[in-house]
């Protein structure tokens with residue numbers, strides 16, 4: 001059952017079904033309105049600055065058309081060494097990404113922003129993920145499943161890609177696109193009523 005947030009309108013600025021499901025797990029009432037923005041990284045832009053900038057842009061874009069509401073947005077990227085791995089273009093790029101992630105540790109970084117009538121709050125959450133050493137057969141099969149194409153880094157830990165991962169250090173929901181503990185922190189900072197708040 002969803003708890004009403006009183007007069008406060010909460011909007012999730014996302015087209016991602018995973019973010020919708022994750023936010024739904026908190027038991028809050030919210031609307032969804034996707035923000036379509038240019039996600040090209042600036043030259044030399046560091047991962048943390050990139051995910052924070054995109055999360056803020058998504059939140060501000062939707063806040064501008066929903067006056068009075070609090071708008072939550074996020075952006076997730078995979079960081080391998082100095083490099084950002086976004087969504088792969090095709091199956092060949094999935095294979096290439098899996099080959100590079102195989103047997104190594106990378107970071108998944110998510111920027112989360114909450115833009116509202118009185119303030120804006122934002123943060124970045126980093127989770128370390130270590131892949132198993134993958135065989136050529138495993139890589140080829142996983143790339144052929146097709147689940148990679150709309151996922152940062154080309155895999156879904158919550159899906160068929162679960163077998164790729166040997167270890168994870170940090171927030172699991174961060175990897176799927178919305179770190180729930182830190183999202184609660186932002187909602188609390190903004191003074192939004194939570195399902196367990198006493199009126």
Ligand SMILES: Cc1cn([C@H]2C[C@H](O)[C@@H](COP(=O)(O)OP(=O)(O)OP(=O)(O)O)O2)c(=O)[nH]c1=O
Pocket residue numbers: 013014015016018019034035074075076077078108150151152153154155156157158175176177
């Ligand atoms: C690494 C990883 C990423 N992902 C997903 C989370 C994000 O939805 C996606 C990264 O793309 P994003 O650009 O962060 O988000 P999106 O385009 O899906 O949605 P929107 O901008 O409208 O909010 O990759 C997983 O679902 N599982 C994983 O294991």
